[in-house]
Amino acid sequence: MITYPFLDKGTTIGVTAPSSGVQPELHDLIKQSCERMKSKGFNVICGDTVWTQDKAKSASAKKRVEEFNKMMADENIGLIFPPWGGELLIEILEGIDFSQIQNKWVLGYSDTSVLLLAITLTSGIATAHGSNLIDLRGEYSDETTAMWEKVLSTKHGESVLQHSSKKYQEKWRHDHPTPCVFHLTEPTSWKTISDGKVEVEGRLVGGCIDVIRHLIGTPFGNVQSFRQNYINDEPLLWYFENCEMTATDLRRSLVQMKLAGWFENCAGILFGRSAANTPVGNYTVEDVYLELSAELDIPVIYDIDCGHVPPQVTFINGSYAEVIVGEGKGTVRQYFR
Template sequence: MIRYPFLEKNATVGVTAPSSGVSAKGHDLFKLACERMEEKGFKVVCGDTVWTQHKAKSAPAPVRGKEFNAMMGDEAIGMIFPPWGGELLIEMLEFVDFEEIERQSKWIMGYSDISTLLLAVTLKTGLATAHGACFYDLRGEFSDETTGQWLSVLSTKAEGSNIQHSAPRYHKEKKQSEPSSSVFNLTEPVKWKTVSGSPETVKGRLLGGCVDVIRHLIGTPYGDVESFQKGVIHDEPILWYLENCELNAADLRRSLVQMKLAGWFRNSSGLLFGRSAANTPFDGYTAEDMYRELAEELGVPVIYEVDFGHVPPQLTLINGAYAEIEVFEGKGSVRQHFLP
C-alpha cells in the first residue's frame, strides 16, 4: 500500500542537498528563500551540505547520505525539501537508510536530479513522494497559482483528493538572478497536447521524474518497478509522467525504449510528458515523432506539453497517488486521490 505524509501547519522544513548544494554566490538568494518559507509560518533547518558545492556535488556521497538519513529520522522535521537538483544524486542512494524511511512519514519534494531519490523511495518503501517546485523556486514575494499549489497538495489527508488545473501561461525567458516578486516570467500561452489530437482522459498510479536521471535506476535495486506494481499497488496500471532536461530527441527515444524493454511500461495506462526546452531534433527526428511512436507501440494515450519539469511553472505530482488526467481543447486538469 501507499503511505501518504501530511504536511502540518507551521511544520519544520529540513533542507539538505543530496545532489548539488548552493555555491557562495547564491547564498543570499537562498537565504531569501528561507525567509519566504518562514513568512509562511514554517521553521527552516538547513544542513551543512546546503552551503557547499564542489566538483558537481554538495559533498561526498556518504556525507550526503548521512545528513539525509538524520533529517528523515528527526521527528521534529516534518518535510525534506532540497534546494534544487544537480547531477550526481545517484551516488548517495547506497548510503540511504531505506529501513528508516519505512518507519517515517514525511514529504520529500523536488524535481530534476531529485526525482532519482523520489522514485527510488516510492518504489522501495511505498512512501509517496512529491515531484514539484524546488526550495529555491519559492524565493519570490508570491508564487504563481500553479507553483503555489504545492502547499495544498501536501496538506491533503490520506484518502482525500486534490485537483490542479493547467497553467494559463509558462516561463520562456529566464529572469536575472536578482530577487523578484514572482521569480518566473510567465509570458507564453500553455497548450496541453495529445498524440490523438482529441480530448483524452487517463487514470492510473502516478510514477515518474526526469528521464535524464531516472533511466539510470534500471537494473538496480532502486528501480524495481515490477515488484512495486505487484506488491504495493497490486497490479493497478501506472500512469507515467516524464520530463526531459538535456536530451535530444534521439537520446530521449533510446532512453524510453530502454525503459520499455526493462518492463517499466508494462501495464501502463498512459504517458505524460512535461514541457522541455531540450527535445532538439536529430536528423529530422523530433520529440513529436517519438510521442507518436510510443503511443502506437504501447497502445496508450500520450499527452505532452504538460506543466511540470524544467520549464515552469509546474504542478505538484505525487508518486504513488491515483490520478485522473483530463485534456480538452488545450486545457487540462489533474485530480489526485491519496488512496492506499
C-alpha cells in the same frame, strides 16, 4: 498500499543538498527562500551541505547521505526540501536504508527525482515532484506553483485538483528578478497525440527522465515489485520531463524502459515542456511520442506543466490520478488512497 505523508502547519522543513549545493555568491537566494518559508509559519533547518558546492556536488556522498539520513530520522522534521537538483544524487542511494524511510514528505524535481522515485518504489511512501525550494523565494507564487502546499496538506482518503497553468516561462531572466521569481509570458497548451479530448487514469510515477533512467536494473528501480507490493498491480500513469536530451537520446531511454518492463500495464504517459528535445536529422520529439503511443497502444500527453520549463503541477508519486486534457487545457485530480 501507498503511505501518504501529511504537511502539518508549523512543521520543521529540513533543507539538505543530496545533489548540488549552493555557491557562496548565491547564498542570498537560500536565505530568501528560508525566510519565505518562515513567513508561512514553518520552522527551517539548513544542513551544512546546502552551503557548499565543488566538483558537481555539494559534498562527498558520505556526508550527503549522513545528513539526509539524519533529517529523515528527525521526528521534528515533516518535510525534506533540497534547494534544487544537480547531477550526482545517484551516488548516495546505496547509503540510504530504505526500510527506515519515515512518513514525511520529500519535495523537489530535476536530479532530486532520482531520490523521490527510489523512495516510492522501494517503500511505498508517496513523494512529491514539484517546485524546488529556491523557486519559492518570491513575494508570491503563481497559481500553479502555489498549489504545492495544498497538495502536501491533502489527507489520506481525500483528493486534490490541479489545473494547467495559464502561461509558462520560456526562458530564465536572472538579470530581471520578479516578485514571483518566474517570467510567465507564453500561453500554455497541453497537447495530445490523438485528436479530441483525452482522459486517462492510473498510479502516478515518474520524474526527470535524464536521471531516473539510471535506476533501471538497480535495486532502487524495481517497478514490478512496486506494482505487486504496493498498488495491487493497478495501471501505471508515467510522467516524464526532459532536461537535456536530444530526441534520439530520449527515444533510446524510453525503449530501454520498455525493455525493462517499466511500461507493463501502463495506462498512459505524460511529458513535460522542455527546452531540450533537439531534433536529430529530421527525427523530432513528436516522432518519439507518436511511435511510443503506437507501440504501447496508450495515450500520450505532452507539453504539460512539469519540469525545467516552469511552472509545474505538483505530482505525487504513488497517488491515483485522473488526467483530463482537451482544447489545450488540462486537469489533474490525485486521490490519496
